[in-house]
Amino acid sequence: MIIADQKPVAEIKGFIEGKKKVLIAGCGTCVTVCLAGGETEVKNVASALRIAFKNDGKDVEILEDTVERQCDDEFVEPLLARVKNEGFDAVVTLACGVGCNFLSTRIGPVQVFPGVNTSFLGSNEAQGDYLELCAGCGECILHLTGGICPMARCSKQIMNGPCGGTSDGKCEISQDIDCGWYLIVKRMQELDILGQYDEIQAARDWSKGTHGGPRRLTKETAAMAAEDDAAKES
Amino acid sequence: MGESGSKQSLDENLKAPCVAACPVHTDNRRLTEYVAHGRYEDALELTLSVNPFSSVCGRICSHACEQECRRNNVEKPLSLRMLKRFIVDNTRDYRLARRGKIKKTAGTKGKKVAVVGAGPSGMTAAHDLAKDGFSVTVFERAEKPGGMLSYAIPKYRLPYDIVREDVDDILALGVELKTGFDVGKDVTFDQLKKDHDAVLIAGGLFDSRTLALPGMDADGVILAMPFLREAAEGGTPVLGKKVVVIGGGNVAVDVARTAKRLGAEEVTMICLEGEDEMPAWDWEIQETVEEGIRISNSWGPTEVRTDGGRVTGIDFKECTCVFDDTGRFNPQYDESNTCSFDADNVIVSIGQQADISCVEGSKVKIAGGTRFEYDRATLATSEPGVFASGEIAVGPGAAIEAVAEGRRAAQAIAHWLDKGDVASIPGTDMPHVGELPERVAEKVIKRDRTEVEFADPVERLTNFEVIEPCFTEKEARQEAARCMSCTLGAVVDEEKCAVCLTCVRVCPFDVAKIEKKAVMPADECQACGLCAAECPAVAIKLERWGVHEMKNRIAGKLERLGGKPDKFLLGFGCLFQAETRDALQNDPAAVKSDGIVRISVPCTARLTVSDLLAPFELGAGGVTVIACEGDSCQYPIALDRIERRVKEAGGFLEAIGVGADKIQLMKTNGPAETEWPKILSEAREKLG
Numbered sequence: 018m019i020i021a022d023q024k025p026v027a028e029i030k031g032f033i034e035g036k037k038k039v040l041i042a043g044c045g046t047c048v049t050v051c052l053a054g055g056e057t058e059v060k061n062v063a064s065a066l067r068i069a070f071k072n073d074g075k076d077v078e079i080l081e082d083t084v085e086r087q088c089d090d091e092f093v094e095p096l097l098a099r100v101k102n103e104g105f106d107a108v109v110t111l112a113c114g115v116g117c118n119f120l121s122t123r124i125g126p127v128q129v130f131p132g133v134n135t136s137f138l139g140s141n142e143a144q145g146d147y148l149e150l151c152a153g154c155g156e157c158i159l160h161l162t163g164g165i166c167p168m169a170r171c172s173k174q175i176m177n178g179p180c181g182g183t184s185d186g187k188c189e190i191s192q193d194i195d196c197g198w199y200l201i202v203k204r205m206q207e208l209d210i211l212g213q214y215d216e217i218q219a220a221r222d223w224s225k226g227t228h229g230g231p232r233r234l235t236k237e238t239a240a241m242a243a244e245d246d247a248a249k250e251s
Numbered sequence: 252m253g254e255s256g257s258k259q260s261l262d263e264n265l266k267a268p269c270v271a272a273c274p275v276h277t278d279n280r281r282l283t284e285y286v287a288h289g290r291y292e293d294a295l296e297l298t299l300s301v302n303p304f305s306s307v308c309g310r311i312c313s314h315a316c317e318q319e320c321r322r323n324n325v326e327k328p329l330s331l332r333m334l335k336r337f338i339v340d341n342t343r344d345y346r347l348a349r350r351g352k353i354k355k356t357a358g359t360k361g362k363k364v365a366v367v368g369a370g371p372s373g374m375t376a377a378h379d380l381a382k383d384g385f386s387v388t389v390f391e392r393a394e395k396p397g398g399m400l401s402y403a404i405p406k407y408r409l410p411y412d413i414v415r416e417d418v419d420d421i422l423a424l425g426v427e428l429k430t431g432f433d434v435g436k437d438v439t440f441d442q443l444k445k446d447h448d449a450v451l452i453a454g455g456l457f458d459s460r461t462l463a464l465p466g467m468d469a470d471g472v473i474l475a476m477p478f479l480r481e482a483a484e485g486g487t488p489v490l491g492k493k494v495v496v497i498g499g500g501n502v503a504v505d506v507a508r509t510a511k512r513l514g515a516e517e518v519t520m521i522c523l524e525g526e527d528e529m530p531a532w533d534w535e536i537q538e539t540v541e542e543g544i545r546i547s548n549s550w551g552p553t554e555v556r557t558d559g560g561r562v563t564g565i566d567f568k569e570c571t572c573v574f575d576d577t578g579r580f581n582p583q584y585d586e587s588n589t590c591s592f593d594a595d596n597v598i599v600s601i602g603q604q605a606d607i608s609c610v611e612g613s614k615v616k617i618a619g620g621t622r623f624e625y626d627r628a629t630l631a632t633s634e635p636g637v638f639a640s641g642e643i644a645v646g647p648g649a650a651i652e653a654v655a656e657g658r659r660a661a662q663a664i665a666h667w668l669d670k671g672d673v674a675s676i677p678g679t680d681m682p683h684v685g686e687l688p689e690r691v692a693e694k695v696i697k698r699d700r701t702e703v704e705f706a707d708p709v710e711r712l713t714n715f716e717v718i719e720p721c722f723t724e725k726e727a728r729q730e731a732a733r734c735m736s737c738t739l740g741a742v743v744d745e746e747k748c749a750v751c752l753t754c755v756r757v758c759p760f761d762v763a764k765i766e767k768k769a770v771m772p773a774d775e776c777q778a779c780g781l782c783a784a785e786c787p788a789v790a791i792k793l794e795r796w797g798v799h800e801m802k803n804r805i806a807g808k809l810e811r812l813g814g815k816p817d818k819f820l821l822g823f824g825c826l827f828q829a830e831t832r833d834a835l836q837n838d839p840a841a842v843k844s845d846g847i848v849r850i851s852v853p854c855t856a857r858l859t860v861s862d863l864l865a866p867f868e869l870g871a872g873g874v875t876v877i878a879c880e881g882d883s884c885q886y887p888i889a890l891d892r893i894e895r896r897v898k899e900a901g902g903f904l905e906a907i908g909v910g911a912d913k914i915q916l917m918k919t920n921g922p923a924e925t926e927w928p929k930i931l932s933e934a935r936e937k938l939g
């Protein structure tokens with residue numbers, strides 16, 4: 018899932034200085050699971066902001082809302098309606114960057130601020146412990162590397178590792194980071210496919226990653242016919 | 252075992268075993284909760300709402316609830332009967348004032364009911380019928396109401412003023428009581444029936460059973476019931492030095508102990524049953540032995556020896572087996588093995604039987620012996636409009652069972668009077684969650700059952716004073732804290748659950764699990780609330796605790812205290828640290844002078860980060876959380892969790908310039924009475 022980390026409240030407060038009525042909007046999916054932006058975190062951030070503005074002697078109304086997902090129209094519509102009807106002059110979203118983008122392109126002349134730093138695609142290793150495992154690069158090569166990703170787990174994203182900086186299974190960047198290629202080799206040994214390791218891998222086609230510009234994916238077989246979609250909407 | 256395996260609580264039908272086992276289904280979980288919160292008056296209201304004989308039950312109830320309590324799976328059951336006694340003993344002034352306000356509802360409906368017998372069954376029926384608006388008159392043969400409670404159970408266990416406390420509440424409803432009035436003698440049954448729209452026979456088991464033995468008519472042979480009755484009335488039945496009591500039940504125990512108090516030097520109980528088969532309750536037997544009474548098992552009497560018409564002793568033969576294979580009473584003897592006891596008195600206590608003289612000459616059909624025709628489901632006799640309840644109808648049992656049957660009788664009669672026919676009245680069986688699964692039980696922190704020390708056995712034999720002291724307030728609170736709030740645990744709002752696994756990971760009892768969404772099986776959850784306090788989706792509710800609701804609670808408290816004090820500081824404390832309810836109170840004058848407001852919670856680890864920030868929103872300059880240290884905490888890992896949450900709240904406060912040092916966690920083993928003031932005044936000094 019998407020892992021995010023809450024921004025310091027002081028930073029969030031800076032975004033909304035001068036505003037009168039602000040909605041703190043949570044998301045019930047990834048950021049809830051990674052304890053960064055669900056209803057509970059909305060309560061905490063909203064409370065901290067209320068205390069902060071009160072101490073400044075400023076009258077800022079901070080309200081709360083959380084929807085299932087901030088990346089689907091059906092879920093955000095009530096949120097957008099609320100912002101409009103109740104006259105909010107800013108929204109702080111605790112959803113990942115997707116949510117912030119999604120709201121910003123639909124909300125009209127109200128600014129949406131990010132309340133979290135969207136960090137990576139990762140796993141939940143233990144309560145409160147998250148690890149990046151996928152770089153979202155657009156073309157999976159995990160079949161070549163024993164299921165462990167050199168794009169996400171090698172600091173240098175090299176295709177034919179490890180580099181000379183590997184030592185005792187750790188990366189030269191930090192003793193806290195495993196060497197991705199060390200993990201790959203171990204795993205290949207375990208699977209008895211170490212032969213694959215000898216093959217030199219070709220350079221990546223980065224156009225399928227962010228280098229090819231913003232990506233969009235349409236699953237034709239699932240999409241609705243344009244006229245059906247229009248009929249449904251009317 | 253009851254019905255088990257239902258997933259979530261909040262299902263009113265899913266009861267704790269203690270609640271199900273109590274014939275009137277007292278909600279002991281609420282009772283213990285009220286005691287923990289210092290709400291003793293609410294606890295009294297709760298028990299009285301289901302049991303008009305609460306004072307009596309606090310003293311002598313056979314407490315089926317305790318037998319079923321799930322603490323039995325951990326160490327020992329809650330001392331629920333004693334908690335009830337604590338509640339009634341500590342709310343006397345409130346109860347007196349309350350009595351003055353009880354509405355005389357009897358007679359508002361215009362139909363008349365006669366009740367024969369002022370024992371617990373008849374009086375409970377009268378209570379319920381009067382509440383329902385019927386006009387009720389209770390006719391009682393004895394001079395005082397209460398039945399066996401007043402005339403058989405010895406005063407060292409149940410003083411009359413305790414019975415009176417309950418009876419007076421019932422009479423306050425407008426129930427009319429005619430004592431010294433023998434139905435069958437002072438009025439014929441037919442006349443009574445003519446004068447009323449319905450009659451309830453609740454005459455109990457008035458007579459003693461006797462034995463057909465040679466010598467039974469000798470001087471010095473006494474039957475249990477007349478003996479106890481005389482003693483209860485303050486009489487001193489003449490006794491010699493050596494007394495033999497025949498019987499092994501609870502009544503025989505009371506007889507033996509009464510005889511000893513009346514001066515008999517050597518008292519021996521002799522019964523058919525072996526040591527493990529004796530029908531008397533274990534604790535009664537233990538107290539009896541403590542009082543120097545000998546118990547001789549497995550003997551059946553053959554002959555009372557006499558000399559000049561007076562008892563000199565009694566002979567026995569060995570009883571080899573009391574019950575046959577089908578469990579029926581069918582004693583077998585070994586005639587060759589005999590023994591003999593010298594005795595100045597023989598008291599026969601082998602059971603009671605009904606005196607059904609009240610219906611003599613009426614059309615109420617007798618089923619045989621001293622029983623009349625009676626339908627257990629409808630409580631009706633053969634005669635329309637005539638019902639029966641209590642021991643006269645169902646045989647010997649405990650007082651609370653008589654109360655429960657009285658309640659059923661009231662329902663049957665009300666139905667008869669309102670609808671004109673008989674109805675099947677639900678029994679007292681109730682499904683429950685069953686025992687605490689072993690895997691959970693082994694994780695529950697063990698807490699010794701709070702016991703009281705009885706009066707010294709030598710000392711107590713010199714009089715009829717009550718031998719059992721009540722819990723002190725500290726003891727009561729300590730005992731209430733042992734309740735595991737069975738089935739009142741966590742419930743998931745499936746719509747909100749994000750299946751994040753937080754509950755599964757933090758639950759110290761390994762109870763929370765995922766079945767598509769998170770689920771806390773009601774028969775396992777310990778209601779600690781740790782999961783709810785950490786759930787990022789606010790998807791977990793607790794029956795007894797408002798998750799994230801602290802802001803409203805504090806606001807309400809400030810309002811009651813006349814507004815936010817100057818230099819407002821908030822102290823959260825665990826209410827299980829308080830030995831008295833006074834420690835849980837905020838004295839408005841003190842709050843005014845030191846600005847410190849206390850909020851007591853059942854375990855500080857229930858507090859969410861937003862709960863910890865809430866006081867600051869309401870203008871507090873600082874927050875101190877006083878958590879229980881080490882073993883004194885109710886729940887595993889609670890301290891670690893609240894430490895982390897205080898740290899998180901501190902992080903927010905630091906980020907907005909308030910300072911992380913404005914919130915602190917302090918640990919103590921209590922008591923709140925001395926520790927909280929110390930900790931809070933230090934906080935006051937530190938924060939200025």
Ligand SMILES: Cc1cc2nc3c(=O)[nH]c(=O)nc-3n(C[C@H](O)[C@H](O)[C@H](O)COP(=O)(O)OP(=O)(O)OC[C@H]3O[C@@H](n4cnc5c(N)ncnc54)[C@H](O)[C@@H]3O)c2cc1C
Pocket residue numbers: 311312313367368369370371372373390391392393396397398399400403404405432433434435453454455456457479501502505606608609640641642643647648649650651653
């Ligand atoms: C010695 C002893 C010890 C006990 N100890 C305990 C204990 O520790 N715990 C516990 O839970 N239970 C105990 N019990 C049982 C408990 O007392 C009974 O279960 C309960 O009292 C039965 O209630 P009842 O209303 O059916 O009958 P009773 O209490 O017997 O009341 C019936 C009343 O009807 C009256 N009556 C009968 N005939 C007439 C008539 N013709 N006209 C007018 N009035 C009439 C009687 O005088 C009596 O007052 C004990 C019983 C005995 C005998």
Ligand code: SF4
Pocket residue numbers: 267268269270279280283319320321322329331733734735736737
């Ligand atoms: S622990 Fe409490 S709720 Fe559970 S059975 Fe015992 S008294 Fe009842």
Ligand code: SF4
Pocket residue numbers: 740741754757758759760761762763771775776777778779780781782783
């Ligand atoms: S954490 Fe506590 S309240 Fe939640 S499921 Fe476990 S025992 Fe029940």
